[in-house]
Amino acid sequence: MNSDWVVAVIAAASALLGSGITGWFSRGAGVRQAEAAAKAGSEQAQALIQTVSETLAEQRRQQSWTVRRDVYAQFLAAASGGTIDETTSSGLMAVSTRRSVFSESEIRRAFQLVRLEGPDEAAARARELTNLLLRHMPEINQRPGIPSGTARELSAAMEAFVHAARRALGR
Incomplete structure (x- = not known):
């Protein structure tokens, strides 16, 4: 009977040792698996x-582009002036004419918006056009039609601003 006990103890010890070794290796594999899952989860989160950061940055760029484009359009509208219809009568005849009218306050306000939105090149071209308009505004607003020399200057300054604005907008 003594040998039966020895065999039973050896078998039990072998089973325990085998279970312990298997458990140890299983635990190691489980830890490695958990670490791999954590790393994969971290990479997915990153x-x-x-992706969210890039999407938000693109939305900010698009919004900034839209605001800048709108500011440039407002400046061009102010720099293009409005038109009014005038009717003058001389004797029995009434004559209708259209003429350009520029609003100093609209031009200045629109210029300040361009200055605020930038970039510096667009603001510099807007300043040149604004200064030109303000310098010639009395003669433009008092007569129908813009004198040809002034019209050429204004046209060149307007084109320079449009070119700078397009470059700023990436076009």
């Missing part, structure tokens, strides 16, 4: 954060 990728998601990067």
